[in-house]
Structures are given as structure tokens and as C-alpha cells.
Amino acid sequence: MRSDAVVSSAQQGKRLQPPEKEKSAILLDERGLLDLPFLALTILLVIIGVVMVFSASYARAYWKTGNSTYYFARQAIFAVLGIGLMLFISRINYQLWRATSPIFLAATVFFLILVPIIGVTVNGAKRWVEVAGIRFQPSELAKIAIIISFATLISSYREKMATFRYGVMPFAVILVVLCGLVALEKHLSCVLIMLLLGAIMMFLGGVKIRWFAVGGAIVLLFALIYLKTQGYASSRIVAWRDPAADPSDNGYQVLQSLYAIGSGGLMGLGLGKSRQKYLYLPEEHNDYIFPILCEELGFVGAVVVILLFILLIVRGYYIAMHARDRFGALLAAGISTHLALQTFLNIGVVTNFLPATGISLPFFSYGGTALLLQLFEMGIVLAISRQNDNKLL
Secondary structure (H helix, E strand, O other), rough: OOOHHHHHHHHHHHHOOHHHHHHHHHHHHHHHHOOHHHHHHHHHHHHHHHHHHHHHHHHHHHHOOOOHHHHHHHHHHHHHHHHEEEEEEEOOOOOHHHHHHHEEEEHHHHHHHHHHHHHHEEEOEEEEEEEOOOOOHHHHHHHHHHHHHHHHHHHOOOOOOOOOHHHHHHHHHHHHHHHHHHHOOOOOOHHHHHHHHHHHHHHHOOOOHHHHHHHHHHHHHHHHHHHHHHHHHHHHHHHHHHHHOOOOOHHHHHHHHHHHHHHHHOOOOOOOOOOOOOOOOOOOOOOOOHHHHHHHHHHHHHHHHHHHHHHHHHHHHHHOOOOOOHHHHHHHHHHHHHHHHHHHHHHHHHOOOOOOOOOOOOOOOOOOOHHHHHHHEEEEEEHHHHHOOOOOO
8 A cells, every 4th residue: 555655656746747848947947047138239249349340450450560450360369258258257156246345356456556566558558467468457447346346335234325334435435545546547537437337336225315416526626636737638628629729639539530430421431441540540449449430330330339239238227127136236237337338438539529538449449358357247247137036038
């Protein structure tokens, strides 16, 4: 009788087991699904960016190195490595970044301190550090450090964010230290992004509005002093207001950028057919790659690329809204905000909507380590999407 019960129980258990297809789906749910729209948009932008680096850079690459594919080959290698890194990071539990945020912040401060000591000067700016043959800007790490450390602190102090001691003081200290070190590099545009990132994350965390008014007044005072004491910054303001007043010096790059954008018309001259990239427009493969895109692909091509960025940013916020916990939501929102700020500021500068700053266009501007860090951030957002309560398809 006992044997029959065991057999009956076994048969019942067998009937309760899901079919093979359902078992596979359950395993995927337990492991977590990548957000495919976010992944596809990221890879598409990277591919377009690498193609544009080749088109924009081959004249300068041949002039400087004798190899017209020099910049393209390096960017393509970093793009492949970056996509691999993104997929690897997407499989790591994003809670790791909460546990290691103090280490990440300390390492960032360490590298920022190294810049004035052993930093490498490029185009007259000392903002790079070279370690084991790899050159990178610690200021790029600082932006990520703000996102991770602020998300960690806000998650820890969630019930105390309305107080000055917990909702303002620790965040202000981090911003003062990081922004102060970056300001020594005369990298005002990066300081601006860091301040905006910090302010937006504090707002999302529940800091009272009156503290933003106080902080805004302090930042405005600092900006006025900075513009008065730093000649190069004030000259950029003059060039922004009237680039034609000094067409051969301060206004030259802005004018060449506008010529490139205007030459593209509605449909563009065609991929590879830009004229401004033949050493007329400085930094045509870096910060000013978007005007070359406008010249070759026209207004339609530029709008398509902008829409891809908008879709990626909106999808990032969607992932943040459906995150499993507060830390994941803040992390995804912070990274999406970083992407939005950097894209807006770069396009604003090259169209002369904003004064000239050293802001690169994500996924497009030449720079291997910058591309790796951008894809590292995208990997974190994908990791958050894997553990969302609302499974994304």
C-alpha cells in the first residue's frame, strides 16, 4: 500500500512538472532577461558612431600618421571590447556597485589628484592620466562616481533626506571635492555636468527645494568668479555671442561647424563626402563629429540620430521606473541623465546654441577609454533591467 502511494505521488509530481518549453522560460525568468530595446539602441548608436569616426577622421588620420584608418581601427577595436564589457557587466548583480561605492569614489579621488602631478597634456589641456599604456580622463570616472555614490547614500538615508545632515551635507562634500579637483584641470564643462548630475539625483532623493536655491546661488557666484579670472573661458563666451567677430581665432571652430551643418541641407552630401573634414574643422572626429554627420547625412540623418538618443534615454528612465529597488532606480536614472546631459550639451555647443566646451558626443566622439566607460554604464542599466519586477521584452 505504501509502495502504491509512492508511485501515485511520483506520477502526480510528474504531471505537475511544466513542459520543456515552460521550464526553459522559467529558467530565463529566474536569471533575468536583458532589455532588448535598450541593448539594440545602444549597439545601433555605437555602430553608427564607429562608421562616422571613419568617415570624419580619415583625412586627418592620413595627414598625421599616413594611415587613413588609424582612428577608425582603434575606435572599432574599443567598440568591440566595450560591447563585450557591457554584456559582461549586465550579468553582474548591480548591488555590487552599492557595496563597492566607497572604493570607487576613493579611487576616483586618487586619480584626480594624480592629474596635476603626472598628468598628460593633450591640445594644451592637462586632463589625462596614463597607466600601463592606457590613457584616460579621471574626470570621466568622477561622473560615474557621483552617480553610484549618490544612489548609495540616498538609498541608505531615504527616510532622512529632508534633513541637512543627511540630505545635503554628505552630497555637498562629495561634490566640492570632486568638482574642486576637476576645476583645477580647467574643465568647466565637466564641472557643470557633475553639478547637474548631483543636483538631479538629490532632487530625486527628496532633498528640499530651498537647498537647491542656496546651492544655485553659490554655483552662480563661483561661475562669475571663474569667468572673470580665466581668460580662455570669457573668450569662449565672446566667440559664442558673435563668432564672426573673430573668424580666424576664437570664432573659427564655431563658424566651421556651422558651415558644415548648413552645407548638409535636407539629405546631406552623402556618406564620406564632407568637405569640412579636410582639415577645415578642428576636432572633426572628436567633439565636433556631429557637424560632419549633419554635412554628410543632412537634416534627416541628424534627426534620426537624435531620435535614437531620445529613445535610448527614455528607455533608460523606463527601466529606472520599473527597477526592483530604490538603488537600482536611482542608478538607472542617474546614468540616463548623464547620457542626456552629455548629448544635449555636445549638440548645443556644435550648433552654437551654447558656448564652446570640451564635451564629447556619447558613442560617436573618438576616444577608446571614454567609449568603454560609456558602455560600462549601459551594462549597469542592462543589469538593472535583468532584475526588474516587470519583465521587459
